[in-house]
Amino acid sequence: MTKSKDKKKKNKLFEKEPLDSKANIIKAVVLSIFDENGPTPNIYWPYDLDEQAGLLIAMKTISLLMGDATYQDGIGTEGVNYFGILPFPDLKLNGLTYFFLIPEVKARGKALAATITVLIDEENRVFFYENMKYLRIIIDKAATQIQNNKQHSEREIIMDEIREELFEFANELKDPFSTKRQLKILLTGLDKAGKSSFMYGIRRKYSEIIKSMPTKGVERSEENIFEEQNSTISIWDLGGQKKYRERYLEQSKMYLYNIDLMFFFIDIQDVERIDEALSLFKTILNTIIELDEFPPIVLCLNKFDPDIKGSKEIFKNLERIADVIQENSDKFFIKIFQTSIFDHWSLITAYSFGLSQLSPNRELFRNQLKKFAKKTNSDAILLLNENGIILSNFSKTDISGKVFEVSAPHFQSLYKNFKEFKLLEKDFIVSSGITDRSKKIIFKKITVGKYNLYLLLFLERSFEIGKIEKNLPDFSKNLVDLIHTYI
Template identity: 30%
Template sequence: MEKNPETDIMKIAMVGLANAGKTSIVKTIRKTYHIGESPSPTKSVQRSIFKIFGQNSIVWDYGGQEEYRNSYLDKPGRFLSDIRYLFFVIDIQDTNSFDEALKYFSDVYDFIHEHTPQLIVSIMFHKKDPKIAKDPEIKERIRKLKRKFGAILVNREVGYYETSVYDALTLLTSISLPILGDLPIYNKISVLFANYAIQNSVDYMNLTVDNLLELGKFRIFRKNQEFLDASMEFYKEFGNLEIDSKIRAYNFEGYRFIIVQGKVEDYDYTLNVAHPLSLDQDMPTEEGLNQILQKINELFVEYHPLLT
C-alpha cells in the first residue's frame, strides 16, 4: 500500500459493464447491502471516501452504461488518472457480455497502465454464486476468461478472484488482499490465526481494521455450505448488534460467532471467530482469545511504522 505523495489520496477504481455488480460489491464491503436488493444503476461516477490506516482513500464506482463508458474513454485524463488499484468486475453468468467486457477492459487498461506504472490490477469473476460454484461450465468460463485477460495484461501481475454477494467473505478478501496483502503483518496475522484455528477446531478467523478491510484471515471448508449459510446470516445481522463488552458471542445456524473489538495504535479492529457447535470440543476460551489479542497488539506495535 503506497501513498500518493502529491495528493495523499489513494484512488481505488471499481470498473465494469452495467449490471456487473460493482455497486453491490461496494455496498457489501461497507455492510450496507441487503441480499435481494437491486441497486439503482450508477450514474457516471459515485465516490466513497474513507481512511485506510489514516490515509485518505476514495473508491470510484464507475457506472457501466455505454454512454458513461464512452465519456470515460473520451476524457481519460479526467476520469482514469491517478488510479492505484483497478478492480474490473465481470458478470460470470452473462456470457453474452464477455466480448464487450474484454474490449472495455482493454480500452481502460491501455490508458491507465501507461500513466500509472505501479498500478495493481484485480479481475473479479463476480456472481459465482454458491448454487453454481461447482458447475464445470462455470469453471471452464473462468479458465477461458483468465487466458483472454492474460493476453491483454502482458508482463503485468494480476489477481483473479471469484466472488459473490452471497458469500461476503469472498468480497472482503478480494478487496483487501490487493491493498493490504503485501504488508508483512497480513501474513504474520494469517499464520497466527492458522495455528490457533487448527489447535481449537475453529473454521474461520479474520481481523478487520476500521470495520472495512481484512488484515489477516484463516478459513477452512469443513462444511462449506453450512458455514456459508451461517456466515451470511451473521454478516447481515452484524451491523445491528450492540457491542458493549470486549468479547461477545452469538449462535447462528450451527456456529458460534465470537466478536472481539479493540483499539491499538489509533486503529479500531474487529476479530471474528467462527466455531462449529456440532463438534464435541470446548469453545475457544476468553483466555485463549486474549492471548491472540496480545500477539495482535504486539504485531501492530512492531509494524506500525510501515502502516502510516
C-alpha cells in the same frame, strides 16, 4: 537527533548537498543486527546518531519480527523478507524497515536477523507510501549485498552507497512533501456488470441495490478503513455505458492516471456480452500501459450467484474468461474472484484483498497473525475491522480458511446482536455444536489502540482461553504500531 551539536563530525551529506536539499527528508539510515548483545544498531548514518535512538530503532524493528517460525526452525534465509512502515513516536520519526536474514553458520537457526531502516520525520511519511516501489528496490539490493559481504568495512561501504542512492532519489522527486496520501481506486467494467451494487453490498446498503439506476459519468465515494487514517481513499465508479466508457478512455489522463488499485467486473451470466467485456478489459489495460500505470487488479467474475454455481455453461464461461485474461496481462498482478451480491462474504473477500494491496504493512500484519496462531495453537485467524473488512488473515490449511469464509460473517452479526441485547456474558463467543468434535471457533472483540477489531480463531477443541488471553496484550501492542501506519 540528526542535528548534531558537534559540528566537527561533519557528515558526508552536508559536504555534498546544499542544506535545503530535498535529500534532507531522509533523517537516518540504520543497519541493525541481532548479534550476541541482542538487537544492535550495527552501521548507521548520521554517524553521531544518538545511542538511545539507535537502540530503540534496532529493538523495535527486529523484535517485531522475531519469533518467525521460518527463522527459528532454521529452514533457510530465503522466505524471510518483510517490508513495513513503523512509527517511532518518541523520536517523531517513521521508519521504512526491511527485515531479512544474514546466513551465519555459528548462529542459532544458522542466520542472524537483520533490518535496514530508513527514517524520516513523521509528517513526511507520505514519501514512503508514494515511493514504496523504488525504495524497496534500493533497500532490497543493499540487503542482498549485506548478505553476501561479511566484513564490517565492506558493509560500511554498502550502507554509504544506499544512503547516497536514497539522497539522489529524493532529490529527483518533484514533490516529496505532500501531507496526505491520496489513493485512487477504480471500479470498471461494462454497464450492468454490477459495480454499483458491489459497493452497496459491501456497505450493506441493500435497499439501494433494488433502487439502483445506471451510474451516470463517474460517481466518487470515500473509503475509511479506520476512523482516523492518514490517507484519503477515493473510489471512482466509472459509469459503464458506451458514452461514459468512451469519455474515460479518451480522457484517460484524467480518469486512468495515478491509479492505486483497479477492480474490473464481468457479468458472467450475460453470455452475449462477455466478449465485449473482455475487449474493454484489454483496451483499459493498453491505455494504462501507455500511461505507465501498473496497479494491482482485482477481477470480479460477478453475478456468480449461489444457485448457479453448479451450472456447466457458467463453468465454461469462467474458464474461457480466465484464459483470455491470462494471455493479456503478464505485465500486471491480477487476482480473480467469483462474486455475487447474494454472497456477502464473496464481496468482502474480493474487496478486502484489494484494499490490503494498498498497505505496505500487509506482510507484517500477516506475520503477527502467524505468530499468534502458533502461540495459541490456532489453525486459522481472521482479523476484521468494525465494518467487517478483513484486515489480515492466516490459515495453516485450505480447509481452515474455508471454514472461515462460511462462518465469519455469521459470527460477526451474532456477536453484534448478542451485544446489542446485552446477552453476552464475556467479550467473546465460542462455537458449540457447529463443528465436529475436534475443532472450535472463537469470535472475540479486541481493542487495538483506539480501534475495535474482531478476531476469529479456529482452533483445537481443547484450547485454553488462558493462552489466548495471555498472548493478546503483546499481539495488540504490536498491531497498534502497524495500524498507525497501515495505510
